[in-house]
Amino acid sequence: MRERDEGRRLAPGHRLLLRLHPAEYRADFGQAMEETLAARWLEARRRGRRARARFWTRETIGLLTSAAVERLRAAGYTRRPREGAHRTKGGIRMMEGIGREGRHAVRRLVRSPAFALAAVVTLGLAIGANAAIFTVVERVVLSPLPYADADRIVYLDHGARGLDRMRGLSTTSGLHWQYAQRARTVRDVTLYQNIELTAPGAEGAVNIPVARTTEAFTRVLGVVPALGRWFDAEEARPGGAPVVVLSHGYWQRQYGGARDVLGRTLMLSGGAHEVIGVMPRGFAFPSRETEMWIAHQLDETNVRVASFNFEGIGRLADGVTVETARAELDGLIAQLPQDFPGDESSLAVVEQAGTFSSAVPLKDWVVGATGRTLWILLGAVGIVLLVACANVANLFLVRAENRQREVSVRQAMGAGRRSIAGFYLAETAILAAVGGALGFVLAVGGVRLLVALGPESLPRLHEVGIDASVILFTMVLSLLAALVLGAIPLLRRSAGLAASLHESGRANTATVLRMRARNVLMGAQVALALVLLIASALLGRSFQRMRAVDPGYVAESALLIRLGQLTTMSYETREEAVAFYETLLARIRAMPGVRAAVATTCPPLSSYCHGDPVSLPGRPWNVGDLPPIASFRRIGDGYFQALGIRLIRGRFFDERDHSSPTRAVVIDERMAELYFPGEDALGRQIYAMNEEDAPYEIVGIVNHVMTWGVTSRDQPPQIYLPLLSHTADNTPRVHAMSLVIRTDRDPMDLVPAIRAATTELDAAVPLALVTTLDAMLRADRAPMAFAMTLIAIAGAVALLLGLIGIYGVISYLVAQRSAEIGVRMALGARPGDVAGMILRQGASVAVAGLVVGFVVAVAGSRLLNALLYDVSATDPATYSIVAALLLGVALLACWLPARRAARLDPVDALRNG
């Protein structure tokens, strides 16, 4: 089956090229060509890289040619080649004609190197930038996920009107069960959880990212293990034999790809699992890191309707749209209270939270908001390409004017329209081809740079590489550029032969039409540059705002280490677990360079600390209302001091909180404001709603700490509990904690010593995550930094090209009008008048461009909103500052040639003009 699919694959871009053939031709030969191409491609792939590249290049050219020729034939452009001899001669004549025109064009271009270089570099830059961004967009957003019929897979997300969340709640085991039993629009559903398990490694224990999922997982994704099998229904039931399926990478690394891995036993967090299968190479779901899959042993008796801590995907039944599926799932949600009468929370899920299905195609979920960023970037570089084309078009206009005489002579000697068109097209084709080649080289570098700089969070970025689609895209862009640019001088030619011969005596002022064309191009450049500059200024301000956000702690010189989970077998009680951490921390504190070392269940910017409901004494919550939420975290001694979290009122934890049975908690200012508005929260009591326990007492208020991300606004308020106190409950669990170690040297230097100390204490505990608080903060800001940098580059390039364009146009204008200027000056005009005249002309075009750009920017601002933080997309200050700056720069670009005009010697001007 796989082999067969392999044999049906086409080389990138070829399907598209087949589609370029006329419909009739495709009906006759499309399928057969596809088959031949696929067979040849398979053969080329087997022969290696060079054969692949050769195949692709040859076939691409072949397909382009046959598409073009057949299109022409279909349109009736054919001298039906009945007479072979004639055809050959005609063909040769045509080829010779093209060759000759090409050679002449090269010679002409070599004679004006400045023009050729300017055109090639401008086009190359713009094409390169477009091809680079397009490559990323193509791979990340456009190409389907690597699963069979991937567009039928939906991510079973949920929203809740009552919580004001339209999406992003993921799913629960109860919802999964409901869908699995009753849904008809979704054929198979599965749920999964990313967990971490500890496995023995060569140098102590290692932490393994594992997905816990159901039996339907492989059916939904349409994959089969490359070796062995997936778990069956028996193994996925409670009490089933513990089995594990390995990723291809793990199998290769740990077992050297040995086929007898099947049946071996693997100890995962203390439990023996039998290896029953290996997934195919490259399969990486739910995450790139997933190394193993184990069965989630689920049955009707242990599902929870209300705990949204799973993720789920499903495969749509044939012919069903996502909308239809959503409607059915909504119906099933409404039925939950009847179907799960034992689970009281189902009523809350339906009535209070107002849960609804927000299922989306899996790809939309994977690509997420990044898709929009990438489209915006592609738009930005597209604008740069337009500016570049406008620039080169202007160069061509000027050049066409200068060559008017040559063309007229050719025409007078009997050259037809076609030959004149060839004259221009040959030049543009050569320029576009060389520009495209340069663009391709730049694109290759650009893509490497994008992949290197792109934030980790950019999905599928590791899949991005230069492939045929880039080459194709570059070729198409160059072709378009050639056609557009080549057409410009031809349009201009409508003035007619007689007129151009008449005016060819002396340089005259340009005709109104010509002038208008240039002005439009120049104004368009200003407008486009303004749009890009406003976008980059808005993003820059957002980034500045974001950097200015106080994360609530001091990030510098601090190591963050998440430890693997302590197994409850070795650490039965909380005291035992805490004792382990205290011993480890004591050893770390003794290391040179360590200023402080503390433990917490929830370090800053760790996305996994969620909120739990709380209740406030004397403030009953109406049934039907949603309870107040707070995020609980346990912390070791000295945590606030070590992280630089500020005390606002009250006190930090101290000695009395471990020994005495007080139930002291510290809350953050957000909680004080939200739940005790206008009151003093100190000394007040608060209950955790899930416990039948005594209340907590608030002893201190500290500042809020960013936990979900610097720009995330709906983070729940925070409650801190000491590690050891209130032993009755164990929420949050202390069996998986993170250490924050503040140092006075490079924090990463300490990692080997800490790893050794941990292994010495308990060889079964791995370091699951090792990073610094600084790196976490940078990673959090990375997506915006990435977008901002790229748009700023696009803006800068557009500005530069725009400037060159304006300067070129005005300079040309001055040169053209030097005779007129000479006359004016001879008649008594002062240099200032002349400069003013030129400047006014440029300024009026620039202002018109600014107005247009302003309107476009305001209209398009909505698109940018999603990328901005704390800045309005129509921020008037940004708009006016950027517009003023651009006007200033445009005037400068006009002023330089204007000054030259003012310095003209009237005698010279009249003589040479």
Added chain:
Amino acid sequence: MTDSNDDGRAPVGDLPFHILLALGDGPAHGYAIGKDVEDRSGGRLDPTTGALYQALKRLSEEGLIAPAAAPESEESADARRKYFALTAHGRSAVAAEARRLESLVRAAREKKLYPASA
């Protein structure tokens, strides 16, 4: 002898002639034809898929070849394949072209140009 043969037919081009030859053993599909052309010409002719099908189309239009059913031995193969076979017209065109080439070879022999003298 002139360039034209007795039917007054124009000579068949290099690639078309090779394609017609490839069909000499019976119906074949595009990929196999391409392979045969490449092998027979010693790699001198290696048409791209685009060029190959254009040539097949021309030959069909000129009535030298026609679509055909898959031979029984290949029935299980890919359904997208399109098989071509020589028409009677095509057979006589191959014969005429071969005759023409033969006469050219004879002429070369008479003028002692072939086989090349050492």
